[in-house]
Amino acid sequence: MMGPSHAVTGAAAWLFIAASVPTTLGVVDGVDGPALGVGMLVAAGAALLPDIDHRNGTIAHSLPPISGWAARVTERLSGGHRKGTHSLLGLVIAVAWAYLAAVIAIPVGQGNSFYLGAGIASVLLCSFAIRALELVEGRLMLWIVSIALALTVVLYGADNWAWFPAALAVGYAAHLVGDFLTVGGIPIFWPLVLKSPKWWRKVPILADVWKANGAISAPVLGKSGSTREKVLIAILTTWMVWVCIFEWTGFNALAWIAPLATA
Structure with missing residues (x-):
């Protein structure tokens, strides 16, 4: 998938998991309105995170010089592009x-804390x-x-930071699924x-599913x-707009369909 597509699928996956309107699951605890919104930002960014394994990629140049350093280190540790960061490990x-980042906080008085780890991440x-x-x-x-x-994420992310690693996990997993489908x-x-064995690679459909380099795919989306x-x-974008309007305003833009379906 292309970078913008990954970002959209990450945000959409978070809405699907965390929102609580029809067509969504609402299974993440501690997600109120602000946390749902900032979670979309985190999930969209996390959906690009696996591509930090490429020192010359777009993500490596996203926040120089920090992103460049991170890309070089990650590329070396993960074995190169589309290897370690694109796996279950x-x-x-x-x-x-993300869990470690979510618990790093600095007391700021009156029982409040500034979540430094989540802020930096x-x-x-x-x-x-x-x-x-x-x-x-x-x-x-x-x-x-x-x-x-x-800062918006830190200030309006709700007191329960359990959603932060959940949003990162959802976005990251969305990237893996997206690349798996190409x-x-x-x-x-x-x-x-x-x-894959040599005889497997000679069968057209099978060769696309399990490749000579060990990669596995279900290429229903074709090339990136x-x-x-x-x-x-x-x-997905159209669906997200509908979900966001329904979630934050209570207005169901598709309510007019129900009478037609029962007519």
Whole structure:
């Protein structure tokens, strides 16, 4: 998937898991209105996080110089692009990191705390989403907007920070699913690399599912940036707009359909 598509699917996955209107599950505890909104930002950024394994990628240039350093370190530790960070192990490590970040806090008096870990993590994640969606231009504006959004996450993220690692997990998993549905696939069991046998690679459909490099895919979306991917993102975006309006205003823009369906 392309970067903007990952960001959209991450935000959509968070709404599907955490919102509590029809077509959503509402299974994450401690998510009120503000936490649902800022969780979308975190999930959208987290959906770009696996691509920090590429030092020359868009994400590596999202918040220089910090993102560049992080990309170089991650690329070396994960074995290169679309390897360690695109696996179940990468997901587990990212969620563990999010849990640690969620509990790092500084007392600020009167029983209040400033969640420093979540704030720092949110700056990076928000910058990913901003960069992928091309919402601002210039390094300075990227820093300003990322910090502003991160402060919003910290100030309005609700007292229960259990939603933070949940949002990161949902966004990260959405990225893995998105790449799994494209022809490139993902090495889901990395560092265990199971290469397909030679006879398997000679069968057209099977060769697309289990590849010679060990990647596994169900390429229903075709190549990254395909028309099928764009149609999916259009549908998800429309659905998100409806869910957000319903969730925060109580207005069901599709209520008129129900009488027609029962007529």
